[in-house]
Amino acid sequence: MTPLTSLRLVLAALPADGQRRLWLLALATIAGGLFEFALLAALVALIRDWLDGAGSGTDGLAALLFVAAALAAGAIRYALLTLTQRLAFDTGHRLIVAVQRRVLGRDWPTHVAARTSGPLAAIEYSEQWLYSVLLPLLQAAGAAVLALGILAGLLWFDAPAALAAAGLLTLLFLASNLLVRGSLKQAGDELGDGFENRIAAVQENVGAMRELILSGARGQAAERFRRIDRRMAEARTRLLIATGLPRILVESVGLVALALVAWWLAGREGGIAAALPTLAALGLGAQRLLPLLQVVNLSVNALTATGAIQKRMAALLAEPDLDLSPPPPTLPFATGIGLEEVSFTYPGRDQPALAGIDLHIRRGERVALVGPNGSGKSTLADLVMGLLQPSHGRLLIDSTPLSRELIPAWQRNVAHVPQAPFVADTTLLANIAFMDPEPDRRRVDEAVRLTGLEDLVAALPDGLATRVGDRGQLLSGGQRQRLALARALYQPAPLLILDEATSALDPGSEAHVLRALDRLQERGTTILLIAHRETMLAGCDRIVRLESGRLA
Ligand SMILES: Nc1ncnc2c1ncn2[C@@H]1O[C@H](COP(=O)(O)OP(=O)(O)OP(=O)(O)O)[C@@H](O)[C@H]1O
Incomplete structure (x- = not known):
């Protein structure tokens, strides 16, 4: 070009x-x-x-x-x-x-x-x-x-x-x-690479700070950054001389x-x-x-x-522009989610992450997804959420095949909590009512109560208005997970997906969350939870086991 x-x-x-x-x-x-x-x-x-x-x-x-x-x-x-x-x-x-x-x-x-x-x-x-x-x-x-x-x-x-x-x-x-x-x-090409490499180095240095401190490798990280920036400085010098x-x-x-x-x-x-x-x-x-x-x-x-x-x-x-049309009406979800002969292979991989999955999750059911690391649990959750699309087979919502066009309407039904949730550098309240320009205080309070965050809110100097720091660093790992759960509960979504979302909780907090799940289920929420711990499986209607991408 x-x-x-x-x-x-x-x-x-x-x-x-x-x-x-x-x-x-x-x-x-x-x-x-x-x-x-x-x-x-x-x-x-x-x-x-x-x-x-x-x-x-x-x-x-x-x-x-x-x-x-x-x-x-x-x-x-x-x-x-x-x-x-x-x-x-x-x-x-x-x-x-x-x-x-x-x-x-x-x-x-x-x-x-x-x-x-x-x-x-x-x-x-x-x-x-x-x-x-x-x-x-x-x-x-x-x-x-x-x-x-x-x-x-x-x-x-x-x-x-x-x-x-x-x-x-x-x-x-x-x-x-x-x-x-x-x-x-040549200098222009080097500068182009340099911009990206320099940012990647800063991101890694900040993200791996604990590892760098403990391994005593901060000097190496500084040297790596120096080399990247030096190359950029030299490229810029050559560029200006040539100009x-x-x-x-x-x-x-x-x-x-x-x-x-x-x-x-x-x-x-x-x-x-x-x-x-x-x-x-x-x-x-x-x-x-x-x-x-x-x-x-x-x-x-x-x-x-x-x-x-x-x-x-x-x-x-040249990539597709963001579709800014108003969100579609929520796709009706009354009877359940069906996976028919679903297989999925990640791009560039030979082996499918999931193969021949036939599964039906009834509306209001609580299903646990278990299996060893890499068996395909998160991939299956991503397919159900419409983040990935099956390579073969299909997904049905009630009896409607989930086409690409229907995905945004379906996603309005879904609340998801990952194992390492994203926490924004803002207040507890803004994190719970994430992206809601007019937080509903009643729903926030209920989410706080259901996730057992009341004690934390009471202990913080500014309560819900306390800032949680960059990526929630001022909170403990368990508090961050409960905050993410509270965010999911704030949205009245009929499908809640928890992907090892309670892995950092102590037994007391876990019991609290389990009680919250009972309450949600009573209200008709369908829950798909991925867990390794036996305690989280209590109360599930069904346990589905995956092994090497297949139902066991
Ligand atoms: N973005 C990706 N690109 C390529 N391969 C991937 C990607 N994400 C996951 N995989 C592969 O797909 C397989 C299933 O991964 P998945 O994350 O679904 O497993 P999991 O059961 O959730 O594992 P864990 O218990 O460790 O979270 C693994 O072999 C993994 O290496």
């Missing part, structure tokens, strides 16, 4: 109004370039008038007009600056949101298979794209227009001389770009080129004296033209250097 194709894909992923704004911005930038050119042409014309008819009565008026135009140019430049910054950052913002929506729109298997550092790196890519691609390209659009205008003026003044100078400069730019192209691409080199080459060798043109001009009829006006025009033109050409050239190089980043963004943005 060439950088231009990636650029097109990234831009195509912007929402329609974002694309319109971007076009508007490009047009405004080009108009700005045209205006600058017009002003420059007016200045040249004015000077020529003065030189031609010094002392004529129109001088004062022309000068006044020029002052007005120069002031207007200032105002227009300010308006363009405001517009560029507003629209460019608006585009950057839309892009970051679009990327995040793709991340949130992933299905469960894609999410599980992806590196967790990817979405974080994607935010960095989006910002890099804004600063290294979009802003330079916009600047280049305005600069290119002005540069073309200046070139047209020079051509009009002395076509052969302007063509010779422009040809030499173009050759120089092309040659210098060819020279740095390889380094730019700056064409400018130096063009400016120094460009002087020689201009001297060559001067020498050639001096050899024409009339000698150096006749060539002086052309030389002056070329000198002035080059002085104004070169920085503009640098801007255009920088944006071309930026596209090469950010090829890897753009490619990653284009791939992310």
Whole structure:
């Protein structure tokens, strides 16, 4: 994929109004370039008038007009600056949101298979794209227009001389770009990898802190991070050197080129004296033209250097967008869940995780799923929740086959508690009423009571308003599990799935949870629980055993 194709894909992923704004911005930038050119042409014309008819009565008026135009140019430049910054950052913002929506729109298997550092790196890519691609390209659009205008003026003044100078400069730019192209691409690729590796290293260092402390390996972790960041720093250095080199080459060798043109001009009829006006025009033109050409050239190089980043963004943005339509009505669930000849094989695996599962769970039943590690219990729970879809066979809710389209409606029936629950860095209350903008205090209190969290709430300085820390670190493992249970109980879901959700509970807390399950069952809740401990199996209507992915 060439950088231009990636650029097109990234831009195509912007929402329609974002694309319109971007076009508007490009047009405004080009108009700005045209205006600058017009002003420059007016200045040249004015000077020529003065030189031609010094002392004529129109001088004062022309000068006044020029002052007005120069002031207007200032105002227009300010308006363009405001517009560029507003629209460019608006585009950057839309892009970051679009990327995040793709991340949130992933299905469960894609999410599980992806590196967790990817979405974080994607935010960095989006910002890099804004600063290294979009802003330079916009600047280049305005600069290119002005540069073309200046070139047209020079051509009009002395076509052969302007063509010779422009040809030499173009050759120089092309040659210098060819020279740095390889380094730019390589450094850009290394930076693309670097962003993701650096974030992955930070995540691992933070996540494995206890292991690092105990194994005395913090120094090694610091060294690994240093190496990753060092590679990035070196890549960035090489990138900036390669970006700056064409400018130096063009400016120094460009002087020689201009001297060559001067020498050639001096050899024409009339000698150096006749060539002086052309030389002056070329000198002035080059002085104004070169920085503009640098801007255009920088944006071309930026596209090469950010090829890897753009490619990653284009791939992310090609993923399905998050469906933001209102949640569907809950799928009726009255009689039970049926699994018919269900098999499931994880992508890239030869052996199925589940094979030939025939199982019916009645509405209101409490079923325990037991079996050795790796026997397929969690996979079966994920299939029932619609997070995974059977490779063979089918799932029935009552008598309705669970198609892909019905999954969101079915999931509204499900509450799930995993063994290691996610706990947000917020208050106990916000964790229980997770993502509920208007927590129902009565339901929160009931969930607290059912999970035996009352003592904890009473002992905490701010009760339910106490913050639980990053990933719930200020709570014990058992308290975190009970908090996750309370969150599941807060949702009045008719199917509750507990995946080793009580493994960290002491006997007293476990007894409390078992009583809560009895109460839920009395209210008609269907419970599927995965457990290794015998105590949790008490009260179950049925125990289903899995062995190597099959019902035993
Ligand atoms: N995302 C995945 N990709 C590939 N294979 C997986 C994935 N998740 C699980 N597996 C494999 O599928 C099999 C069943 O795993 P599963 O987690 O369902 O077992 P389990 O019975 O819940 O085990 P445990 O008691 O250890 O939690 C295992 O062999 C496991 O390695």
